Amino acid sequence: xxxxxxxxxxxxxxxxxxxxxxxxxxxxxxxxxxxxxxxxxxxxxxxxxxxxxxxxxxxxxxxxxxxxxxxxxxxxxxxxxxxxxxxxxxxxxxxxxxxxxxxxxxxxxxxxxxxxxxxxxxxxxxxxxxxxxxxxxxxxxxxxxxxxxxxxxxxxxxxxxxxxxxxxxxxxxxxxxxxxxxxxxxxxxxxxxxxxxxxxxxxxxxxxxxxxxxxxxxxxxxxxxxxxxxxxxxxxxxxxxxxxxxxxxxxxxxxxxxxxxxxxxxxxxxxxxxxxxxxxxxxx
Numbered sequence: 001x002x003x004x005x006x007x008x009x010x011x012x013x014x015x016x017x018x019x020x021x022x023x024x025x026x027x028x029x030x031x032x033x034x035x036x037x038x039x040x041x042x043x044x045x046x047x048x049x050x051x052x053x054x055x056x057x058x059x060x061x062x063x064x065x066x067x068x069x070x071x072x073x074x075x076x077x078x079x080x081x082x083x084x085x086x087x088x089x090x091x092x093x094x095x096x097x098x099x100x101x102x103x104x105x106x107x108x109x110x111x112x113x114x115x116x117x118x119x120x121x122x123x124x125x126x127x128x129x130x131x132x133x134x135x136x137x138x139x140x141x142x143x144x145x146x147x148x149x150x151x152x153x154x155x156x157x158x159x160x161x162x163x164x165x166x167x168x169x170x171x172x173x174x175x176x177x178x179x180x181x182x183x184x185x186x187x188x189x190x191x192x193x194x195x196x197x198x199x200x201x202x203x204x205x206x207x208x209x210x211x212x213x214x215x216x217x218x219x220x221x222x223x224x225x226x227x228x229x230x231x232x233x234x235x236x237x238x239x240x241x242x243x244x245x246x247x248x249x250x251x252x253x254x255x256x257x258x259x260x261x262x263x264x265x266x267x268x269x270x271x272x273x274x275x276x277x278x279x280x281x282x283x284x
Contacts, residue, residue, distance in 0.1 A: 021078075021079070022076040023045050024042055024045050024046070024076055024093070025078045027041045027045065028042075028088070028092040029084060029088060029089050029092075031088060036223075036226060038092060038096050039100070039226060042093070042096045042097070043096075046072075051075050052075060055068060055072060059097075059100060059104070060104070062104050063101055063104065065094050065098045065100075066094055068101075069094045072093065073090065078090075099226045099230065100226075102225075102229075102230040103222060103226070103230040105230065106230040106231065107216065109232060110232070110235055113168060113170035114169075114170040114171075114213065115168055116168045116169045117165065117168050117169070118161045118164040118168065125172075128169075128172055128173075128176060131180070132153070135179035135180050135183060136179050136187060136190055137152065146158045146159050152194070153190070153201055153202050154190075154193055154199075154203050154204065154205075155200070156200070156203060163202060163206060166206065167206050167209045167210055170209055171206040171209045173236070174205060174209045174236060174239045175205045175206075177236035178239065181240070182240045189201060189244065189247045192247055192251055193247070197256070197257065197258065197260075198258060199250065199258060204265075205243055207265070208239060208242055208243045208246060209239060211269055211272075212238060212239060218273060219276070220275065220276045220277070220278045221278060223278075224238060224278050241279070242272065242282060244282075245268075245272075245282040245283070246265075246268050249267075249271075250265075
């Protein structure tokens with residue numbers, strides 16, 4: 001059971017009164033804490049601190065961990081004369097803030113990709129779209145660039161470019177990563193999506209991208225990146241894991257028709273938005 005915030009603040013005040021150290025300073029001084037546990041405790045402490053409201057806002061976008069650490073030291077009045085300050089406390093604070101900073105950098109990168117629209121006049125974009133086709137259907141040749149054959153991959157019309165409007169080039173990047181780096185899984189999902197209880201592979205994949213973006217600030221999603229690294233590659237890996245898990249979940253429901261798709265999709269979204277052990281859930 002979580003302690004009510006007002007009781008926690010009273011507890012922190014009493015401990016600070018007796019030790020002369022703020023909560024964050026005590027966390028940084030504790031050398032027995034694992035790095036991830038220290039990170040979570042410090043992030044929680046910053047989130048609950050009235051003195052660090054502006055720090056919390058700064059940490060909501062890209063920031064320099066060293067600069068933020070010094071500001072926290074000043075605001076919370078760390079004892080900088082301690083021998084452990086330079087050797088333990090400050091380094092532990094900076095190292096705890098670094099993964100949070102990298103996470104913010106990742107969010108900026110993926111949002112930039114999301115805001116980059118698919119451009120039919122961009123040769124690279126067109127080449128990437130062909131790469132997706134070749135990865136999923138290597139032995140099949142389309143009759144033309146604009147063709148109803150794109151429907152085989154789960155696009156809505158003759159030109160897939162229109163389907164990327166919401167997620168931009170990020171949606172295409174995710175589909176390509178799944179189809180090239182996890183090709184067996186991708187082809188199995190495509191096969192399942194074209195089965196009796198079919199669903200649109202590509203459109204579903206783009207919706208999976210949107211789902212992860214909507215949930216990325218959930219604590220269990222952040223922990224995934226803190227553990228594995230806040231990189232575009234790890235974002236793509238998580239995407240692949242979520243899409244594969246969705247297909248498995250969808251098939252397990254044995255839908256009688258496509259009319260059940262939205263209900264099953266919403267149930268899946270609720271499931272991954274609320275479960276704290278994200279990777280274990282997705283791999284079951």
